[in-house]
Amino acid sequence: MAAQIYSGEKYASRRREISANLAKRPEFHDSKPLPFMTREEKILESSRKLTLISKHMNEIIDPSDKRELYHLNCEVLGIEGNPMALHGDMFIPALTAQASDEQQEKWLSRALRREIIGTYAQTELGHGTNLRKLETIATYDVDTQEFVLHTPQITALKWWPGNLGKSSNYAVVVALMIIKGKNYGPQTFMVPLRDEKTHQPLKGITIGDIGPKLAYNIVDNGFLGFDHYRIPRTNLLMRHTRVEPDGTFVKPPHAKINYSAMVHVRSYMITGQAIMLAYALTIATRYSSVRRQGQIDTTQPEVKVLEYQTQQHRLFPSIARAYAFVFAGAETVRLYERVLQEVETGNVSLMADLHALTSGLKSVVTHQTAQGIEQARMACGGHGYSQASYISEIFGVAVGGCTYEGENLVMLQQLARYLVKSAGLVQAGQSSKLGPLVAYLGAKSDSTSLIDRTPTPGFAEYVKTFQHIARKQTLKAAQKLFGFMEKGDTREVAWNKSTVELNRASRLHTRLYIVEAFVRRVEEVADPRLKEVLTDLLRLHVNYELLDVAAYALEDGFLSSSQLDYIREQLYFYLAKIRPNAVSLVDSWEFSDRELRSVLGRRDGNVYENLFAWAKASPLNKTDVLPSVDKYLKPLMESARASKL
Ligand SMILES: CCCCCCCCCCCCCCC/C=C/C(=O)SCCNC(=O)CCNC(=O)[C@H](O)C(C)(C)COP(=O)(O)OP(=O)(O)OC[C@H]1O[C@@H](n2cnc3c(N)ncnc32)[C@H](O)[C@@H]1OP(=O)(O)O
Numbered sequence: 001m002a003a004q005i006y007s008g009e010k011y012a013s014r015r016r017e018i019s020a021n022l023a024k025r026p027e028f029h030d031s032k033p034l035p036f037m038t039r040e041e042k043i044l045e046s047s048r049k050l051t052l053i054s055k056h057m058n059e060i061i062d063p064s065d066k067r068e069l070y071h072l073n074c075e076v077l078g079i080e081g082n083p084m085a086l087h088g089d090m091f092i093p094a095l096t097a098q099a100s101d102e103q104q105e106k107w108l109s110r111a112l113r114r115e116i117i118g119t120y121a122q123t124e125l126g127h128g129t130n131l132r133k134l135e136t137i138a139t140y141d142v143d144t145q146e147f148v149l150h151t152p153q154i155t156a157l158k159w160w161p162g163n164l165g166k167s168s169n170y171a172v173v174v175a176l177m178i179i180k181g182k183n184y185g186p187q188t189f190m191v192p193l194r195d196e197k198t199h200q201p202l203k204g205i206t207i208g209d210i211g212p213k214l215a216y217n218i219v220d221n222g223f224l225g226f227d228h229y230r231i232p233r234t235n236l237l238m239r240h241t242r243v244e245p246d247g248t249f250v251k252p253p254h255a256k257i258n259y260s261a262m263v264h265v266r267s268y269m270i271t272g273q274a275i276m277l278a279y280a281l282t283i284a285t286r287y288s289s290v291r292r293q294g295q296i297d298t299t300q301p302e303v304k305v306l307e308y309q310t311q312q313h314r315l316f317p318s319i320a321r322a323y324a325f326v327f328a329g330a331e332t333v334r335l336y337e338r339v340l341q342e343v344e345t346g347n348v349s350l351m352a353d354l355h356a357l358t359s360g361l362k363s364v365v366t367h368q369t370a371q372g373i374e375q376a377r378m379a380c381g382g383h384g385y386s387q388a389s390y391i392s393e394i395f396g397v398a399v400g401g402c403t404y405e406g407e408n409l410v411m412l413q414q415l416a417r418y419l420v421k422s423a424g425l426v427q428a429g430q431s432s433k434l435g436p437l438v439a440y441l442g443a444k445s446d447s448t449s450l451i452d453r454t455p456t457p458g459f460a461e462y463v464k465t466f467q468h469i470a471r472k473q474t475l476k477a478a479q480k481l482f483g484f485m486e487k488g489d490t491r492e493v494a495w496n497k498s499t500v501e502l503n504r505a506s507r508l509h510t511r512l513y514i515v516e517a518f519v520r521r522v523e524e525v526a527d528p529r530l531k532e533v534l535t536d537l538l539r540l541h542v543n544y545e546l547l548d549v550a551a552y553a554l555e556d557g558f559l560s561s562s563q564l565d566y567i568r569e570q571l572y573f574y575l576a577k578i579r580p581n582a583v584s585l586v587d588s589w590e591f592s593d594r595e596l597r598s599v600l601g602r603r604d605g606n607v608y609e610n611l612f613a614w615a616k617a618s619p620l621n622k623t624d625v626l627p628s629v630d631k632y633l634k635p636l637m638e639s640a641r642a643s644k645l
């Protein structure tokens with residue numbers, strides 16, 4: 001099953017080898033539990049391990065393999081980030097996609113060797129979503145052939161970029177490019193921030209950390225201001241865009257080609273989110289198979305809480321989602337790598353499809369992942385609330401994904417733009433022009449669903465029902481938009497009046513895509529035993545997801561209430577059928593205890609012994625009487641007692 005999750009036996013067994021290798025190297029392990037460390041201690045500890053990784057990487061992984069590097073980072077550094085997180089996640093991808101060969105020779109090779117540390121500085125105090133209104137400016141000075149970076153007011157300060165505050169000495173900075181008074185929109189520049197020897201900020205640079213956050217606190221998200229800071233013309237990233245010495249601007253083959261680092265993260269983060277969801281579910285499912293509380297049959301002993309239907313309903317649909325997301329994530333990574341190659345040859349035709357797909361997936365997957373992790377926390381009762389479970393940290397890190405790389409409700413609208421265009425083609429009788437991702441919009445719907453009406457063993461009837469719902473909502477929302485426009489609203493005003501409905505269409509389209517990705521993967525499985533278990537999980541998934549959106553199919557009679565009853569019964573049937581495999585389904589992700597960092601979710605299942613040992617190790621228990629008691633509480637009690645006398 002691990003080979004299914006990790007897209008092949010080769011990587012699944014490499015993961016095992018890497019974990020086994022690390023198990024024998026205590027210097028790579030956390031020196032104490034992360035929840036007991038201050039932020040400063042965590043950063044120090046992470047830097048120590050990062051240095052070890054850099055030194056010994058070649059002995060443990062093939063450094064050219066992104067997945068092996070990712071696994072090494074998960075095991076050793078963990079999810080709370082590290083001082084070079086953005087270096088790998090965005091700085092290198094930005095240089096790879098946007099720097100010219102000559103620039104790559106100069107900077108990418110140094111970045112890959114870790115001679116320099118970089119980040120991606122785009123968001124500002126006043127603007128994150130609306131990139132066209134960023135306020136940092138890069139004005140071209142023809143005489144000196146330099147760009148002058150400047151922060152004209154406080155809202156123009158770069159704010160949020162990861163590892164900008166303290167760790168990075170370079171950044172790919174996004175700024176509005178002004179040449180001879182003309183604004184050429186957001187462009188990307190390679191900018192030195194700190195002296196390479198002393199690490200002191202360079203003259204004209206104001207820089208620092210933005211302070212503690214909900215989670216992800218090993219990362220020094222930072223602020224950055226420029227005071228008429230000069231960089232050479234050749235620091236504009238020039239793979240696709242160019243500015244000649246005389247200030248002539250050479251347009252790229254696609255207007256949004258500079259957004260590639262964001263598309264990179266959106267493509268990869270689907271897998272990252274699936275893994276964090278699977279972390280939380282591994283912890284909660286294992287714990288639920290140890291925790292005994294209450295009886296189902298009063299003549300029998302107390303049961304494991306995993307026997308309760310409510311507990312299964314709380315956890316198993318999310319287990320199915322984690323599988324669905326990892327399968328969909330593998331597809332987005334493949335598409336991203338393909339688009340990257342095609343763009344190299346000048347073919348930008350798939351950029352819009354990739355942008356639409358990843359915008360929708362990013363939004364739906366992060367939202368459902370956060371929901372699933374929070375349910376996993378509650379499924380652990382009181383112990384879920386303890387940082388010993390580590391689920392609160394996993395939640396805090398994962399939920400950041402709802403905001404970064406484009407706020408979810410904004411990114412759903414990006415997909416909606418694509419859907420509306422497609423609906424326009426359908427309306428104009430040009431369905432043959434629809435791309436493969438939206439071809440279903442042009443198909444004719446049956447009048448009713450055949451779920452429970454025809455003995456089809458596969459998933460075709462479910463897929464058709466999801467297609468019907470997504471098609472209906474897309475065409476309806478587009479019609480609403482067109483209707484407002486026909487009545488005289490500008491497109492922008494009409495758009496704003498229709499966005500709740502448009503975003504609903506985007507979600508339904510994306511949920512259909514996720515179901516289809518799951519079906520595609522299960523159909524490929526050859527081993528009959530694995531196929532059976534995955535088919536059960538997929539059955540659970542389609543029934544749960546369909547119930548969740550059933551209102552759309554009930555309102556036009558596509559599904560009847562008796563069909564809904566059938567779907568519910570199927571759901572309950574598959575909850576019970578999956579129960580014996582539940583622990584194996586989470587164990588199949590093969591997370592080591594080091595990687596999970598959860599006292600509650602350890603493989604040995606010795607929950608109570610482990611919790612007690614953890615509590616005893618708490619720094620507060622080093623002494624029996626705390627200084628705060630000596631200083632305040634004892635005098636308080638003493639004076640209360642004295643006043644009573
Ligand atoms: C290896 C194995 C496992 C790996 C696991 C990996 C784990 C993952 C790592 C996790 C990393 C965690 C670190 C995260 C750090 C976070 C970083 C950041 O947050 S960086 C900052 C991100 N910021 C944003 O995302 C800002 C969001 N805003 C935008 O993207 C844009 O402003 C906008 C797209 C919302 C709007 O842009 P605008 O220029 O105004 O365009 P329009 O809306 O007018 O659209 C015009 C037109 O362009 C199309 N478009 C837009 N973007 C793109 C694109 N990227 N590609 C292609 N086309 C694009 C848009 O659809 C419109 O098309 P049209 O045909 O006109 O409809």
Ligand SMILES: Cc1cc2nc3c(=O)[nH]c(=O)nc-3n(C[C@H](O)[C@H](O)[C@H](O)COP(=O)(O)OP(=O)(O)OC[C@H]3O[C@@H](n4cnc5c(N)ncnc54)[C@H](O)[C@@H]3O)c2cc1C
Nearest residue numbers: 121122123127128129160161162400403404405406407409
């Ligand atoms: C953990 C974390 C890491 C980050 N790392 C980086 C980094 O490395 N580099 C970097 O540059 N940035 C980074 N960011 C910033 C991040 O990319 C932005 O915060 C994000 O893109 C959202 O933008 P915003 O903050 O401007 O939100 P806003 O746009 O101000 O959103 C506020 C609200 O307004 C709504 N809204 C905004 N515009 C519209 C619209 N057009 N239509 C409808 N509703 C709208 C949103 O839906 C939301 O509800 C990070 C953020 C976080 C949380």
